[in-house]
Amino acid sequence: MDLILTLGLDALNFALAIVLVAMGLVIIFGLMNVINMAHGELFLLGAYTLVVVQQAGGGFWLGLILAPIVVGLVGLVLEELIIRHVYRRFLDTILATWGISIAIKQAVILGFGPASYTVDAPLQFGVDFLGTTYPAYRLFIMGVAVLVILLTLFVFFRTRFGLAARGVIANRSMAACLGINTRRLDRATFAFGAALAGLAGAVMAPQMSVDPQMGLGFLIPAFLAILTGGGGLTGTLLGASLVGGIDSTFAKLWSPVLAQVVVFAMAIVVIRLFPNGLLGGRGRR
């Protein structure tokens, strides 16, 4: 019983962590049709922001607040300098963001070296939960993910900014003809997506080793979640549950390697049967 509960919580934890990373990707792709290959490196920058803050003597919480702000600003600069010049050239956006990802990774190696850092984690205690003890920090991660999901829903479905953004997603040129500044919206959305990646990086940092390769470890499951789910918000939630659930369950019961194999096999089968993802098209918005 304990095992099942722990398995369930671990699966939920990993799934929500994937959602946290995938959310920014989905928003940027939905609005601007840009597949942001540098998303993993924005995640990485969030984690390193936390490292820098802690080295400077600031606490974890300060780092957690600064990470999305710093990475959001990085996103703003990237959009202005590079991304906006390749909009509507789909393949070029992949190449450009891939280039950005390599540049950021190398810059981090130059600045911090290739070795890994550990971050002091707060909330170092267990919480009794239905008769089993579960690490408090993991519950905190889940809470942050749920908060981010709710915040995103609120922004997109309850604010003027969200209405304008959905209008641009549905019909960009008509939205512009109605007086919506699509340029400003693109900039704000890219920064928002980047800030989410930065937040995810800082939140996940205490759980993993902070090194220049850490971005990839979350980017791949995030992409798989979007792909199998079919994109959109609901599709991503579904895909993340699938990928996260399978991965963490197999990793715990057998081995992480087998888990990877099963996840990829699942993704191949899903995409073979549902080329547009499980919710393909219907899950968008």
Add this chain to the structure above:
Amino acid sequence: MMLSLDEVESGYGSSLVLKGVTLNVAAGQVTALLGRNGMGKSTLMKTIMGLLPVKRGVIGFDGAPINGLRPDQISNRGIAFVPQGREIFMEFTVEENLLLGTLGKPNAGWIPDLVFTHFPILHERRKQIAGTMSGGQQQQLAIGRALAGQPKMLLLDEPSEGIQPSIVEQIAQTLRAIAEKEKLTILLVEQNVEMVLDMASTCAFIENGRIVATHGSEALRADERLIHRYLGL
């Protein structure tokens, strides 16, 4: 003049569709643009709106040039566009569609009363998903959405397209009432000659990317051969 085009050239890629259009639209009046298919009517609308680049010439609106501006800037200067095919946001509610028309304007987030005065059905159906309404209702929504931004001028591209005749008559009446009451300037592209003669005070005829003639509606009603000459009916 509310809107004036001077020797405007425009088109898609390297091909010119408008080859020097000169056209004046008087303030507070309904001006119609007539011509056969492929003569450049929709291209002219898109060019005014900033969706297509002006390659030569000047477009002036309300005393200042607007060519080179982005569509959102042109819209916020006071030109509202009702495009061919309506381009309603199908999955959004009626209310959300109308609100989208206000977002760049001083009345952002607030739908002015005149929208519901002229189109009461939009108030009735404001929670309905736009895509589930009939073609005529969607056309009213497209016009209402344009009015929601309290524009000085309305560009209407084929408002009668794909709508049953009885509703066309009703929409024409409403448009006339709006033009009179709100002192709106309207540029209308329309194939339906009856609707045009009903609404417009001036008709301009476009042929091969140029304005070839301009007549008052009175003259056109008096002599039907004039219309047939340019439309080849």
